[in-house]
Amino acid sequence: MIFPLAILVAIDAVTVYHASIEAADLAYDRSLLASTRALSERVSIVDGKVVADVPYVALDSFETDTLGRIYYKVTGIHGDFVSGYDDLPPLPKNVQRSQAYPALVYFYHAVYRGEPVRIAALYQPVYDDTIRGIALIQVGESLEARRDLARKILFDTLLREALLVLAAAVLVWFAVRFALRPLKRLADDVEARKPTDLSDFNPALVHKEVRPLVAAMNGYMARLQTLIAGQRRFIADASHQLRTPLTVLKTQAELAQREHDPRAMREIVHGIGATTDATVHLANRLLSLARAEHGAAExxxxxxxxxxxxxxxxxxxxxxxxxxxxxxxxxxxxxxxxxxxxxxxxxxxxxxxxxxxxxxxxxxxxxxxxxxxxxxxxxxxxxxxxxxxxxxxxxxxxxxxxxxxxxxxxxxxxxxxxxxxxxxxxxxxxxxxxxxxxxxxxxxxxxxxx
CATH class of the missing domain: 3.30.565.10 (Histidine kinase-like ATPase, C-terminal domain)
Structure with missing residues (x-):
């Protein structure tokens, strides 16, 4: 019982882990989108150029985060670099727009400065009285925070599942010992019986769920008693029926030993032959009866x-x-x-x-x-x-x-x-x-x- 339970718990742990990772990614992507939108609000057009008014404090918070490193990049309406990290990986062509938010935002994974990052790319309309266009704001973050959260979720899940398996193992151990105790008493009863004791077993020795087994055993014992009784009856009948012709044969043989008249001798030998035929016939019938009673069919x-x-x-x-x-x-x-x-x-x-x-x-x-x-x-x-x-x-x-x-x-x-x-x-x-x-x-x- 413990082995399949452990397998089921392991499958459940994997399922819970992946579900938690998806939930964590959704939460971190929402936070990443919020940072991207906050940055897009500081993008405007001044003197016909796209500019990003990012204060030092905001810039500092973008450059480093307590949970990981954050990078950003602002690209103008003509694809020109405006602000941030100019070498941030560009948006791949095959990335699908996110349907979870009412915005032109794309999420994708990339490698930046030797480490994996998750990047949100948001297209933001910018305009003034002289020019209109769409700027691209990209904000990326390293994956340390996500990985730390994934490990924490995994360890917490495994710990809970391990405690669950341990508790189940203890409960099952006690339950099985309690359930098998009556069977142990039944086994002791079987071992203590003499070979000739074919009486019924007491169904009260076991739980009610096991009583059909005891009833089947008692039924088998009853059939065995019938079989043994038939064998004993057959042996008694056979010995009784064979005793008479064998006694006659012995008497005829003794008479033949004492007889000297050839004619009388032939009559006695003829009688011995007739008695032998009857005895053989009786023995064959007895063997046929035994085969029929015990179903000894080939x-x-x-x-x-x-x-x-x-x-x-x-x-x-x-x-x-x-x-x-x-x-x-x-x-x-x-x-x-x-x-x-x-x-x-x-x-x-x-x-x-x-x-x-x-x-x-x-x-x-x-x-x-x-x-x-x-x-x-x-x-x-x-x-x-x-x-x-x-x-x-x-x-x-x-x-x-x-x-x-x-x-x-x-x-x-x-x-x-x-x-x-x-x-x-x-x-x-x-x-x-x-x-x-x-x-x-x-x-x-x-x-x-x-």
């Missing part, structure tokens, strides 16, 4: 073709559909575009279509539809057991599985629709669970924003 939002994404995921999962002799079809418009993260949208579609294939019985149908009416829309419809209307809100909770789904597939993870919901929410999309065709199966509809 790259920025971009414009994507929803139609191409659905086709791509459908082709990737077509092998699983063929294994179960499921009719996997795609319908809809060719170019429907949405704004989103390609990786997360791919994950959402993979979970959605994979769920439909898993829970559709052999020989069933899974239809993928992409179209746009008012907004981009995606539908995945299957001919599986569907989800009872009473459970449609609950199936979005992690690890919850509808009773109809448990009857068809006992190895599910209960995370597929949770992942779909979280990724849809990240993209501002709305998800709906509806009955399939003729009231059988499940239709999942996702409406994307414009």
């Amino acid at each position: 790259g920025e939002l971009q414009t994507l073709s929803l139609s191409d994404l659905v086709r791509q995921v459908g082709l990737e999962l077509a092998v699983e559909a063929v294994k179960k002799d499921i009719d996997l079809s795609f319908e809809g418009q060719r170019e429907v575009q949405v704004r989103g993260h390609a990786l997360l949208l791919h994950e959402m579609l993979a979970n959605l279509i994979d769920n439909a294939i898993r829970y559709t019985p052999r020989g069933g149908k899974v239809a993928m539809r992409v179209f746009k009416v008012d907004v981009p829309m995606l539908e995945v419809e299957d001919s599986g057991p569907g989800i009872p209307e009473a459970e449609r809100e609950r199936v979005f909770a992690p690890f919850y599985r509808a009773t109809s789904a448990q009857a068809v597939n006992t190895a599910g993870s209960g995370l597929g629709l949770t992942i779909v919901r979280d990724i849809a929410a990240m993209h501002g999309a709305k998800i709906e669970l509806l009955d399939g065709a003729q009231g059988a199966g499940l239709k999942v509809r996702i409406l994307f924003p414009h």
Whole structure:
């Protein structure tokens, strides 16, 4: 604050100085004109000649002044020298008449006897009964007085401005220390907290102007608490869900070690493979859920073709559909575009279509539809057991599985629709669970924003 204030004060000092110099020049020029007029009153015509009746006392006052030296010159109507200093610099041709006074007066700078002077040149009419003409009266003064006044004005201005800056610096120093004292208390509060303490900061610690900052910090702490709570919940759920299949794997391995019958051994190994597949599926779903919850998308939002994404995921999962002799079809418009993260949208579609294939019985149908009416829309419809209307809100909770789904597939993870919901929410999309065709199966509809 002090640095720009000092710059402004310096600019103001220069401005005031130049304004004062102009005022001083105006005052000194008026005084110089008064001396010139006083001298012109003593110029007359005697015996057909221009004469200047300047008494000794007046002449002495013109020759020397307490504030500087003064010089004068009187020139006749024919350009002849009458009185004063005959070598005084003449009036230049390009000097404009002064408009500040109702007189034929010209002011100009010159150098006389090695020093700068300011000269007033006044044309004065002179006449008698025999002759008429215009005499030229010049009065010049050295610039010591003007320079002394300019220095005095400059020093006085700088002194006042320096005192002003000093006073402002002191006031600002006290004001800043007073204003920052509450922030220091807030900083001490932050440093004294334990890493696990995410409680709100007290807005009363700071001035009201800083309270929006404290409110923003408290809001951030609340979001951080939500994030940490979600991580803890995820870790607890993951450990709980993984504990069971891992225990089963360990039991199956112990049985395999004690078994000597090759047929029984193959059955146990087959069970180990099935349990391993279920565990891998569960781990992949857990990782997808973590990515969806924390928005770990690669790259920025971009414009994507929803139609191409659905086709791509459908082709990737077509092998699983063929294994179960499921009719996997795609319908809809060719170019429907949405704004989103390609990786997360791919994950959402993979979970959605994979769920439909898993829970559709052999020989069933899974239809993928992409179209746009008012907004981009995606539908995945299957001919599986569907989800009872009473459970449609609950199936979005992690690890919850509808009773109809448990009857068809006992190895599910209960995370597929949770992942779909979280990724849809990240993209501002709305998800709906509806009955399939003729009231059988499940239709999942996702409406994307414009």
